[in-house]
Amino acid sequence: xxxxxxxxxxxxxxxxxxxxxxxxxxxxxxxxxxxxxxxxxxxxxxxxxxxxxxxxxxxxxxxxxxxxxxxxxxxxxxxxxxxxxxxxxxxxxxxxxxxxxxxxxxxxxxxxxxxxxxxxxxxxxxxxxxxxxxxxxxxxxxxxxxxxxxxxxxxxxxxxxxxxxxxxxxxxxxxxxxxxxxxxxxxxxxxxxxxxxxxxxxxxxxxxxxxxxxxxxxxxxxxxxxxxxxxxxxxxxxxxxxxxxxxxxxxxxxxxxxxxxxxxxxxxxxxxxxxxxxxxxxxxxxxxxxxxxxxxxxxxxxxxxxxxxxxxxxxxxxxxxxxxxxxxxxxxxxxxxxxxxxxxxxxxxxxxxxxxxxxxxxxxxxxxxxxxxxxxxxxxxxxxxxxxxxxxxxxxxxxxxxxxxxxxxxxxxxxxxxxxxxxxxxxxxxxxxxxxxxxxxxxxxxxxxxxxxxxxxxxxxxxxxxxxxxxxxxxxxxxxxxxxxxxxxxxxxxxxxxxxxx
Numbered sequence: 001x002x003x004x005x006x007x008x009x010x011x012x013x014x015x016x017x018x019x020x021x022x023x024x025x026x027x028x029x030x031x032x033x034x035x036x037x038x039x040x041x042x043x044x045x046x047x048x049x050x051x052x053x054x055x056x057x058x059x060x061x062x063x064x065x066x067x068x069x070x071x072x073x074x075x076x077x078x079x080x081x082x083x084x085x086x087x088x089x090x091x092x093x094x095x096x097x098x099x100x101x102x103x104x105x106x107x108x109x110x111x112x113x114x115x116x117x118x119x120x121x122x123x124x125x126x127x128x129x130x131x132x133x134x135x136x137x138x139x140x141x142x143x144x145x146x147x148x149x150x151x152x153x154x155x156x157x158x159x160x161x162x163x164x165x166x167x168x169x170x171x172x173x174x175x176x177x178x179x180x181x182x183x184x185x186x187x188x189x190x191x192x193x194x195x196x197x198x199x200x201x202x203x204x205x206x207x208x209x210x211x212x213x214x215x216x217x218x219x220x221x222x223x224x225x226x227x228x229x230x231x232x233x234x235x236x237x238x239x240x241x242x243x244x245x246x247x248x249x250x251x252x253x254x255x256x257x258x259x260x261x262x263x264x265x266x267x268x269x270x271x272x273x274x275x276x277x278x279x280x281x282x283x284x285x286x287x288x289x290x291x292x293x294x295x296x297x298x299x300x301x302x303x304x305x306x307x308x309x310x311x312x313x314x315x316x317x318x319x320x321x322x323x324x325x326x327x328x329x330x331x332x333x334x335x336x337x338x339x340x341x342x343x344x345x346x347x348x349x350x351x352x353x354x355x356x357x358x359x360x361x362x363x364x365x366x367x368x369x370x371x372x373x374x375x376x377x378x379x380x381x382x383x384x385x386x387x388x389x390x391x392x393x394x395x396x397x398x399x400x401x402x403x404x405x406x407x408x409x410x411x412x413x414x415x416x417x418x419x420x421x422x423x424x425x426x427x428x429x430x431x432x433x434x435x436x437x438x439x440x441x442x443x444x445x446x447x448x449x450x451x452x453x454x455x456x457x458x459x460x461x462x463x464x465x466x467x468x469x470x471x472x473x474x475x476x477x478x479x480x481x482x483x484x485x486x487x488x489x490x491x492x493x494x495x496x497x498x499x500x501x502x
Contacts (some may be wrong), residue, residue, distance in 0.1 A: 001012050002028075002067065002219055003026035003028055003064070003067075004027055004029045004031075004065070004066060004130055004163065004164060004195050005026065005050075005063070005064070005065055005083075005164055005195065005197075006026045006027075006063070006064040006067075007023060007024055007025050007026065007046070007050075007061070007062070007063055008024055008061050008062045008064070009022045009023070009024055009060070009061040009062075010022070010023045010024070010046070010049065010059055010060070010061035010062075010063075011023075011059060011060040011061055012042075012045055012049060012054065012058070012059040012060075013059075015397065017395070018219055019042050019045040019058070019219055020045055020046060020049075020219045020220075021219045021220045022061075022220060022221070023042065023046060023061075023216065023219070023220065023221050024221055025224055025434055027164065027195045027197060027212040027220060028195060029163075029193050029194075030190050030191070030192075030193045030194070030195060030197070031190070031195050031211045031212065032186060032190055032195075032196045032198050032209050032210050032211050032236070033195070033196070033197050033198065033210065033211065033212050033213075033214065034198045034199070034200065034206045034209075034210035034212070034213045034214070035198070035199045035213075035214050035216065036199075036200070036201075036203075036206065036213060036214070036215055036216070036235055036239055037215060037216035037239055037435065038213050038217070038236075038239055038240060038407075038435040038436070038437045038438065040218075040370060040393035040405055040407075040408065041216040041217055041218065041219065041239070041435075042216050042218075042219040042220075043168070043199050043216060044168070044405055044406075045219075046069070046216075047085060047087070047166055047168055047199070048164060050063065050072075050078065050083060050085070050197075051072075051075055051078045051083060051085045051166070052072035052073065052074045052075045052076070052077050053075060055073045056071035056072055056073060057076060059253040061140050065082070065083075065164075067080050071236060075100075079160070079162075081164075082162050082163035082165070083164045083166065084157040084158075084160050084162035084164070084165050085157070085166045085168070086153050086154055086157050086165070086166065086167045086168060086170055087153075087168050087443070089179075090146075090149050090150065090153055091193070092141045092149055092152060092153065092156075092259035093141065094140075094141050094142040095140070095141075095142065095224040096140070096141060097137065097138050097139060097140055097141065098121070098124060098128075098135055098136065098137045098139050098141060098144075098152050099120050099121045099123075099125075099137035099138065101152055101156060102124050102127065102137075102155055102156045102159050103120050103123070103124065103142055103159070104122075104156075107120060108120060108123075109435040110171070112460075121137050121138065123159075124137035125137050127155050127158070127159050128155060131154070131155055131158065131181075132156055132181050132184070132185075132500060133151045133152075133154075133181070133186050134299065134320075135148060135151065135152065143489055145295055145296065146301075146343060146344055147178055147295040147461075148295070150170065150171075150172075151173060151174070151178065151181075151182075154167075154170060154182065154185070155455070158185070158189070161168065162194070163193075163194060163195065163198075164194075164195050164197070164279070165189065165194060165195070165196045165197070165198075166196070166199075167186075167196060167197070167198050167199060168199045169199060169200055169201070169406070170182060170198075170200070170494050171200065171202065171205060172432045174295070174461065176294070176461070176496060176499075177294060177464065178295060179205065183205070183208065183209050184468070185257060186198070186209055186237060187209070188440035191389070193216040194264045198210060201218050201434060201435045201436055201439070202462070203232045203235060203436070204232075204464075206227070206235075207227055207232065210227045211226070211227060212224055212225065212226055212227060213225055213226075213227050213230065213235060213249065215235060215238040215239055216240075217238065217239060217240075217241060219434045222238045222239075223238060228373045230231060236436055239435065239436060240436065240437040247436070247439075247440070247464075247468065248443060248464070248465065248467075248468025248469050249440065249443055249444060249447065250288070250446075250447065250469045250470075250471075250487075251447045251450075251451070252467055253286040253287060253288075253450045253471060254286055255284035255285065255287040255449070255471070256284055256286050256453060257284065257285055258282050258283070258284050258285075258316070259271055259283055259284060259285050259320065259321055259424050259455045260281075260283040260306070260320055260424050260457070261281075261282050261283075261317075261318070261425055262279055262280055262281045262282075262301045262306070262316070262317075262318050263280050263316055263317045263318075264278050264279070264280055264316040264317070265278070265279040265280070265302075265305075265315070265316035265317075265318065266278055266279075266309065266313070266314045266315040266316055267301065267305050267310075267311040267312065267314060267316075268312050268314050269311065269312075270311075270312060274314065274479070275298055275301050275311065275479050276298050276301060276302060276305065276311070276314070276479045277478075277479045277480045278315075278480065278481075279298075279302060279316070279479075279480070279481060280316075281474060281481075282482070283424065283455045283457055284455060285423075285453045285454070285455050286450045286451070286453055286454075286455070287450065287454035287456070287460065287471050287472070287473065288446060288450060288456045288458050288468075288469055288470050288471050289456070289457050289470065289472050289473075289474065290454075290458050290459075290460065290466045290469070290470030290472065290473040290474070291303075291457060291458065291460075291473075291474055291476065292459075292460065292461075292463065292466050292473060292474070292476070292495055292499065293475055293476035293477060293482070293499050294474045294477070294499050295461075296478075297476040297478060297479065297499065298476050298478070298479040298480075299428070299459045299476055300343060300428055300459065301479075302476070303340055303426045303428050303457065303459060304340065304342075304455075306318060306325075306333075306340075306426060307330055307333050307338065307339070307340040307426055307461070308327075308328035308330050308332060308333045309330050309340070309367065310331045311342065312322045313326070313327075313491075314410070320336055320337065320338055320423075320424065321337070321423065323336075325338075334363055334364075334420050334422070337421075337423035337424060338421050338422060338423070338424040338425075338426065339363065339417045339418075339422040339424070339425055340417070340426040340428065341413050341416075341417040341425070341426065341428060341430055342413065342428055343429035343432060343459070345406075345409050345410055345412075345413045346409075349409075349410075349412075349413035349416070350401050350402070350409060350412060350413060351401070352400075352401055352402030353400065353401075353402055354400070354401060355397060355398045355399060355400060355401065355413055356383075356387065356392065356394060356396075356397050356398070356399050356400075356401055356404075357379070357380070357383045357397035357398065358401075359401050359412050359416055360383045360386065360387070360397075360412060360415050360416050360419060361379055361383060361416075361419070362376075362416055363417065363419065363420050364416075364418050364419040364420045364421070367420075367421070367502070368382070368418075380397065382419065383397055383419075384397060386415045386418065386419060386441060387415070389415075389445075390411040390412075390415050390441070390442075390445070391411075391438070391441055392404075392408050392411050392412065392415070393405070393408050396406060406434075407434040407438050408437055410430065410431070410432065410434055411434075411442075414427075414430060414442065414445070418445075418449075422454065423453075423454055423455065423456060423459070424454070424455045424456075425449060425455070425456050425457070426457045426459075426460065427446075427457065427458045428459045429459060429460060429461065430442055430458070431460070431462075431465065432461075443469055446458075446469060458470060463492045463495055463496070464492070466490075466495070467487065467490045467491070467492070467495070470487060470490075471486075471487055472484065472485065472486055472487070473485045473486075473487070473490050473495065475495055475498040475499050476499075477498065477499055482498040482499060
């Protein structure tokens, strides 16, 4: 079968760094081709070349579309060639509606050049229904959750009838039922002859959807194999260059005293609508308490309220190490030993235009200041230590955070939180968009924290991760606790039943 897209010996260099070296692979019509590799393996750079962000002439090698060389000078050229990209980091206009975002840049016009708004809203509703996305086309994007925004991005790309669809971690922020919807959409596209490059760290998804798998490591192509002729263990070995025996290395802990206690917590949005209803939980020293549930169940809202960043408490009590925690601000929470690593790193976790060191220090400046001045040598010493512990892949602390891969950005968010020296750590999707090897490293950090007597409240959309890394699990449903499970009791089927059954 002839290739719809062919990548021939692509090499891309940046000052002091070779991001890609002799990378080659091909994509056939009607194929779903998975691209796997650790963060820093070169996947994001390759996408930017294919989409025209890094134009022809800035790299060595060649691309071919339908057998003819493609020389993209910008993203418009790639779009004309039938290539659409859904990036891991969202590219929506928050102040616009779902429908306006879907047709942004290609709005249908009436006579006289005026935008045909009724047509836009009709077509947007048709598209959302066709792809089984339950969203109001008139809803403002800023009112949506991360997972819902990701679905809007997907529909926006599919609306262009592109022949080649490149998806960069498309399910990273999606709940289980939304993942199933997306995979069904991709299978339908495959039947219509549309080709997809599918980039994901979730190997269960890769093997459930991909026809072939290409692995990148350290900027080079390691190999391409038919998915049916390989397995997860082999792909992981190719990605990291070593065997990983236990994907969820949670070590047994001995829970101690209760550090965080929540009793009958009821919280409302600022508009008065109640989002959390009668939540009660206890989190002990040395314990990981997992929080699961579908998108919109209240997982993120719970963590943000405990941190003092969201919601108006209507009822209930929260105590931290026996002392009341009420009307606290994020700064006060940090001072008392509770910290949040947000799922939305670009919005809440990082100052993207600043250096890694700047970001790492933000939440704990008081620990390195004297008389209002930062002790630079102390700052550099401690930041360099956590930079190494988290294995952040960058040239150094002076690298700009916004230029790093999503996984490395997430490590900075985690590092910034840990530098506050907390007793309770709230982790909201801490491994979203992070490769298998980096996940293991973060899991080991969680083990180290609990071994040191810290307590972790872990929100995750990945049920295997939730089961594998939690000592106990609470499942939320529509802002209420639907069930509680020990690690031994929990199965994916039981958790999903509780999450989806009224």
